[in-house]
Amino acid sequence: MSEARSTRRGFLAGGAIAAGGALVGGAARAAGDPAIMEAQPWARHLGDGVDARPYGHPSAFEKDVVRRDVPWLTADAQSSVNFTPLHELDGIITPNGLCFERHHGGIAEVDPAQYRLMIHGLVETPLVFTLADLKRFPRVNRVHFLECAANSGMEWRGAQLNGCQFTHGMIHNVMYTGVRLSDLLAEAGVKTAGKWLLAEGGDASGMTRSIPMEKALDDCLVAFKMNGEALRPEQGYPVRLVVPGWEGNMWIKWLRRLEVGDAPWEQREETSKYTDLLPNGKARRFTWEMDAKSVITSPSPQAPILHGKGPTVLTGIAWSGRGAIPRVDVTIDGGMNWVEARLDGPSFEKSIHRFYHEFDWDGRPLLLQSRAHDSTGYVQPTKDELRKVRGTNSIYHNNGIQTWAVNENGEAENVEIS
Amino acid sequence: MSRFPEALGLAFAAALIAAPVAAGTLGLGRPALPEEIEAWNIDVRPDGLGLPEGSGSVEVGEEIFTEKCAMCHGDFGEGAGRWPQLAGGAGTLTGARPVKTIGSYWPYLSTVYDYVRRAMPFGDAQSLSADDTYALVAYLLYLNDLVEDDFTLSKENFAEVEMPNAGGFVADDRAAEPFAKPHEVCMTGCKASVAITARAAVLDVTPEGGAPAGAETEDGPAAAAPEPDAKAEPAVATDPAPAAAPAEAAFDAALAAAGETLFKKCKACHKIEEGGKNGAGPALHGVFGRAIGHADGFRYSKAFEKLAEDGGVWDAAALDAFLASPKDFAKGTKMSFAGLKSAEERAAMIEYLKSASQ
Numbered sequence: 001m002s003e004a005r006s007t008r009r010g011f012l013a014g015g016a017i018a019a020g021g022a023l024v025g026g027a028a029r030a031a032g033d034p035a036i037m038e039a040q041p042w043a044r045h046l047g048d049g050v051d052a053r054p055y056g057h058p059s060a061f062e063k064d065v066v067r068r069d070v071p072w073l074t075a076d077a078q079s080s081v082n083f084t085p086l087h088e089l090d091g092i093i094t095p096n097g098l099c100f101e102r103h104h105g106g107i108a109e110v111d112p113a114q115y116r117l118m119i120h121g122l123v124e125t126p127l128v129f130t131l132a133d134l135k136r137f138p139r140v141n142r143v144h145f146l147e148c149a150a151n152s153g154m155e156w157r158g159a160q161l162n163g164c165q166f167t168h169g170m171i172h173n174v175m176y177t178g179v180r181l182s183d184l185l186a187e188a189g190v191k192t193a194g195k196w197l198l199a200e201g202g203d204a205s206g207m208t209r210s211i212p213m214e215k216a217l218d219d220c221l222v223a224f225k226m227n228g229e230a231l232r233p234e235q236g237y238p239v240r241l242v243v244p245g246w247e248g249n250m251w252i253k254w255l256r257r258l259e260v261g262d263a264p265w266e267q268r269e270e271t272s273k274y275t276d277l278l279p280n281g282k283a284r285r286f287t288w289e290m291d292a293k294s295v296i297t298s299p300s301p302q303a304p305i306l307h308g309k310g311p312t313v314l315t316g317i318a319w320s321g322r323g324a325i326p327r328v329d330v331t332i333d334g335g336m337n338w339v340e341a342r343l344d345g346p347s348f349e350k351s352i353h354r355f356y357h358e359f360d361w362d363g364r365p366l367l368l369q370s371r372a373h374d375s376t377g378y379v380q381p382t383k384d385e386l387r388k389v390r391g392t393n394s395i396y397h398n399n400g401i402q403t404w405a406v407n408e409n410g411e412a413e414n415v416e417i418s
Numbered sequence: 419m420s421r422f423p424e425a426l427g428l429a430f431a432a433a434l435i436a437a438p439v440a441a442g443t444l445g446l447g448r449p450a451l452p453e454e455i456e457a458w459n460i461d462v463r464p465d466g467l468g469l470p471e472g473s474g475s476v477e478v479g480e481e482i483f484t485e486k487c488a489m490c491h492g493d494f495g496e497g498a499g500r501w502p503q504l505a506g507g508a509g510t511l512t513g514a515r516p517v518k519t520i521g522s523y524w525p526y527l528s529t530v531y532d533y534v535r536r537a538m539p540f541g542d543a544q545s546l547s548a549d550d551t552y553a554l555v556a557y558l559l560y561l562n563d564l565v566e567d568d569f570t571l572s573k574e575n576f577a578e579v580e581m582p583n584a585g586g587f588v589a590d591d592r593a594a595e596p597f598a599k600p601h602e603v604c605m606t607g608c609k610a611s612v613a614i615t616a617r618a619a620v621l622d623v624t625p626e627g628g629a630p631a632g633a634e635t636e637d638g639p640a641a642a643a644p645e646p647d648a649k650a651e652p653a654v655a656t657d658p659a660p661a662a663a664p665a666e667a668a669f670d671a672a673l674a675a676a677g678e679t680l681f682k683k684c685k686a687c688h689k690i691e692e693g694g695k696n697g698a699g700p701a702l703h704g705v706f707g708r709a710i711g712h713a714d715g716f717r718y719s720k721a722f723e724k725l726a727e728d729g730g731v732w733d734a735a736a737l738d739a740f741l742a743s744p745k746d747f748a749k750g751t752k753m754s755f756a757g758l759k760s761a762e763e764r765a766a767m768i769e770y771l772k773s774a775s776q
Contacts, residue, residue, distance in 0.1 A: 070625050075490070075500035076697050078686065079540070105537065106685075118450050118458055126450035133446045158616040162624040187443045198461060204543045206536035208461060257458050266464050266526045268533040272518065275587060281511040283523075285587045301618075329603065334612030338605045367612060377600025385597045393516050397592070405614060414618035418611075 062088075067100060070166055073154075078106040079205070081148065083169030086295070087303040090315065092143070092173055092345050092352045096227050099172035101234045102148055105204030108254045112238045117184075117222070121198075121260035124189030131238050134222060137179035142221060142244070143348045145319045147171040147290050149247035149274055152398040155383070159403075159414040162301040167402060167414060171319070173352035176242050178223030181216050185260070194260040198267075199241050202256035209250045210264035211243065215288075219244050222255065245321030245350040246288040247396070249274055279391035290321035292380050293399035294328055294355070294372035305410030309363035316341075317352045320374035325353040327373040332359060334367030334403070334417050341370065349375075366406040367417055383416065460544070462532040466577050469531065473572030474553025476560040482550055483557050486539045489687065489698045489752050495519070495561040498698070505561035508582065521562025525584045527576065530555050541686025669772045677770025680763055684755070690774045699753060706768070706775035708732050721750035737768045 031037075058065065067082040074080040084100040101107075112131050120126035148170035154160050161167050185197075190213070197216045201207040211220070221242040224231060231237040236253025243250045249269055264270070264286075275283040296316035299305050305312060314332070318325045324347050329338040341355035355370070372380040383400030405415040462468040484493065492498045495505030507517030516523075520530055535551045537543050546554070556571035559579065565571075571579070592598060618624065681690065687699035694701045700713030711718050711726025718726065725748060730736055740747040741764045743757045758764045 068625060070623075071695075072623065076686070077689075105540070105543065118454065119447075120450055120455045120459065126455060127447040128450045128454065129447040136446050137444065158621075159618040160621055160623060162618045166624060187446060189443075200458075200461070204537070204541070206460075206543060208532075208536070259459065259461065261463070261467075263463065263465070265461055265532075266529055267461070268529050268537075271526060271529050271587075272520075272524050277511060277516055277518070278588075279512065282586055282588050283511075284590050284592070287590045287592065289590075289592075291592065301624075329605070336609055336612060337607065338603070367614075371603065373603075378598065379601060379603055381597040389595050389597075393514075405617075415614045416616040418613045418615055 065098070067098060067169075068165060070154075070161065079104050081150075081170060083165045084172050085302075086164045086169050086171075086297045086317065087300050089297070090354070092317070092354050093227060094172035094174060094352075096174070096229065096232050096235070099146075099174065099226075099232070099235060100148070100170050102170065102248065103203070103205075103234070104207055107234050108201070108203035109233055110202060110238060110254055115238050115256075117239060117256060117258070119184060119188040119258045119260070122191040122194035122262065123185075123260050124191065127188045129184070131224065134179055134184075134224065134239065137183050139177055139179060140221065141175055141177050142219075142242070143173065143175045143346070143351045144242060144244045145171055145173045145290075145350065145352045146248045146251055147293075147319070147321075149249060149287070149290070149396040152293075152400070152402075153395045155400075155414075156387070156392040156394070156398055159416050162414050164295050164297050164300045164402070165302060168295040170248070171352070173317075173319075174226045175228070176221055176223040177225035177228070178221040178239075178242060181220040181222055181241070181258075182218075184222060184258070185216065188260075190260055193262045196261045196264050198257075198259040198261060198265050199250070199252040199255060200257040200259070201236070201252045202254040207249075207252055207269065208265065208267045209252060209269055210267060211250060213260075215243065215246070243288075245290060247274065247290060250288065274396060276390070276394035276396050278394060284394075287397055290319075291397060291399040292318070292320035292322070292325070292372045292374035292378045294318035294325075294370040294380060295402045296330070296368050296370050296404060299366075299368065299406055299410070299412045300404050301412045301414060304412050305361065305406060308410070309361045312359055312361040314341075314357040314359065314368065316355055316370050318355060318370065318372035319350075319352045320372065320376075320378065321350060322378065323375035324349050324351075325372055326375055328353070328355040329371040329373075330355070330357045331369050331371075332357075332366045335369055338371070363408060365408060366404075367415075368404045368406060368412075369401050371401055460532075460535055462528045462535075464526040464528045466528070466573075469528070469573045469576055470548040471573055472548035472552050473570055473574075474549045474551070474556055475570040476553075476556045476565065476567050478550075479553035479555070479557025479560070482546075482554055486542075487554070490540065495558065501698075504558060511583070511586070519562065520558055521564060521582060523583050523586070525581055525587055527555065527559075527579050527581055530558060531576075539686075542683065669776075670769050671773070673766050673769040674773040675770075677766035677768070677773075680758070680767050681770055687753075690771075702771060702774065704775045705732050706737070706772040708775075710736065719748070719750050719752045721748040732771075734768055734772075737771065738764050741767055 065085050065088040067084060069080060069082040081102040082100055084094060084098055089098070115131045117129045117134065118126070151170035152167055155167055195213050197211045197213055199209055199211060222239060223242045224239050226232065226235060231240055236255065239255045241250070241252040241255050270285065274287070275285045276287050277283045294316055296314060297303065298313070298315050314330060316328070318328045325343070328341040328343065330341045331338045339357065341357045343353055343355050345354045347353055380399060380401055383398070386398065386400045403415050403417050404412045406412045460468070490498055490501040491504050495503065497503035503517060504520050507519040507522035510517045510522060524530060531551060534554055535544065535546060539545070552571045556565065556569055559565045559571070560567060560569065564579070564582070687697050688702045689695055689697055690702045692703050694703055696713060696716040700716040708731070709726065710730040710732055711722040741758050744751050744753050744755055758767060
């Protein structure tokens with residue numbers, strides 16, 4: 001919280017600097033910009049040598065670019081969540097240290113030498129693999145988003161949290177290296193009656209989810225690297241399940257066991273949680289796929305426009321659990337008129353896509369929205385369209401269109417509009 | 419390692435002898451032993467697959483619940499603070515504020531058994547015996563008015579219990595929602611005017627704006643816009659602790675490190691980092707040298723309220739006595755921890771608490 005506060009201070013200070021910047025800029029034309037005219041310390045004195053930072057960290061000036069939590073959401077930090085600082089990121093890849101965390105029993109610190117993966121149940125040969133065994137299977141590299149089913153879940157009743165880090169930050173997008181789950185299952189030999197898979201984590205919550213065999217054999221991975229290096233402990237080191245396009249809770253971290261069965265296990269996280277209550281009192285279950293969704297990451301409440309009117313870059317991200325994103329529309333007038341945004345960067349199935357819209361801001365208030373279209377033709381709905389069918393108590397799978405109101409000063413706020 | 423390396427010795431020998439590897443497989447890994455599968459395979463399905471032998475009564479369940487569960491879930495499963503409510507909520511699922519408990523929402527009893535056995539008590543998972551788990555599940559049924567107080571749950575009668583919301587779930591039919599079909603979208607002149615209908619700034623619950631008291635929460639993010647006056651946790655007027663000067667700055671780092679390892683069993687209830695908040699137990703940063711019963715804002719048991727009035731300080735002697743037998747030191751304490759029998763372990767723990775008080 002103190003960090004968040006310091007960011008607000010930083011923002012206010014930044015505003016002051018920006019306002020002053022115009023004056024300095026004017027002065028610079030007369031006397032020369034001190035940033036140019038005066039020798040800076042880094043241009044004069046020697047810096048750290050090569051061994052000073054054996055594992056590199058971001059610049060000290062980026063210290064506020066961190067995951068943050070919303071303390072009032074949960075009872076404690078071991079069964080809780082924090083949020084990716086989407087407003088500070090660009091491109092499509094989330095840096096490993098900024099990928100949001102959701103734990104149910106804290107971070108398991110697994111010794112890789114003691115790591116074992118067991119496959120049993122309806123298989124010909126129940127097997128145990130070490131980490132070294134897993135690395136002897138053919139490897140694949142895939143870029144996929146992982147989104148918590150409850151991302152934007154705090155917004156069902158109305159605009160609540162001021163910042164895309166908090167409204168949309170339960171997502172990250174990572175390149176995984178691992179082996180095909182289908183290869184591991186083939187090694188054990190799935191029996192004909194084996195239609196379901198139970199995946200279990202080795203953490204203190206013993207996290208479990210049932211996964212239909214069709215999905216397990218389709219595109220799931222057993223991953224041991226993220227963005228080229230070992231998984232981070234908070235992301236399941238040494239091994240996690242990758243379930244592309246499906247809700248993050250199923251991507252079991254610290255994966256230790258895969259059981260093949262003929263029916264789902266109806267575990268806590270697929271009955272009492274991760275089921276979507278509707279107004280008639282019935283709840284949808286097994287709502288695995290993540291629907292197409294997008295959000296403008298800048299400008300946004302934590303990333304105001306500081307430069308005043310003139311050329312302005314609007315950017316954001318879009319994704320779908322059913323495929324790629326061929327198109328994103330944006331509006332700056334609250335949906336009266338829309339334009340197609342410019343997609344830039346690699347496009348992968350079930351991955352985050354980056355979009356931009358450059359415009360000349362006239363300094364008047366803006367109402368910003370983005371609308372994703374996915375490769376199946378699905379169009380991101382409005383929040384009101386969702387509420388009309390689902391009410392406001394379904395918690396999960398809120399993929400409604402987000403609105404930011406930008407005022408004359410460039411400050412942005414989370415709002416809802418007619 | 420390949421599947422049968424020890425039996426066959428050298429890898430090339432394995433190749434020559436042609437180990438029994440199915441077509442299209444690599445022969446990696448080794449067979450799992452039946453006892454290994456048994457050690458890890460504790461899941462239970464609605465059809466009863468995986469239920470262990472055993473039984474437990476409501477009466478025994480109440481004892482275990484009071485000792486191990488009530489500090490978070492409340493004496494009657496009503497939930498303390500933001501911890502999950504386990505009982506009640508019948509008839510609320512269609513209302514504005516659904517209360518989703520075992521009785522009102524969970525479709526299968528097997529899920530309760532499975533979850534309690536695999537993940538509870540929080541911070542000491544998989545420590546309950548099969549019988550204790552049956553007893554706890556029986557007590558949870560009793561708290562939800564689903565069985566009488568003389569009920570005993572067992573592997574044999576498990577399938578006879580039907581959960582009230584068993585029929586409350588439907589398949590994922592999002593694809594049939596009116597907006598889900600591919601459709602053309604309007605691009606220009608789509609509406610004549612736009613008005614702002616809701617603003618997040620009005621609620622002011624974003625972390626930089628400070629947290630509201632008792633926001634509505636789920637496991638995970640809150641489903642609801644918090645109502646600042648709802649469910650506010652009663653604040654207990656506690657005077658700031660009399661500033662007892664921390665005894666000595668010096669501590670034994672190796673001993674403290676051993677204490678830190680021991681402290682893992684305390685972490686579920688006690689925060690120790692600087693600025694850590696009260697949980698099920700009081701925050702412990704700075705506890706060494708602090709007045710007994712004076713963690714800011716913590717609701718103490720009557721036992722500790724009395725000790726606080728008596729005016730003691732958490733010095734090494736007091737901590738040692740408390741840690742040796744919490745219930746003897748403070749009869750009626752809410753802390754369920756049985757204590758540390760070993761004097762060495764207590765010394766290590768005290769050293770760690772000292773190190774975290776500087």
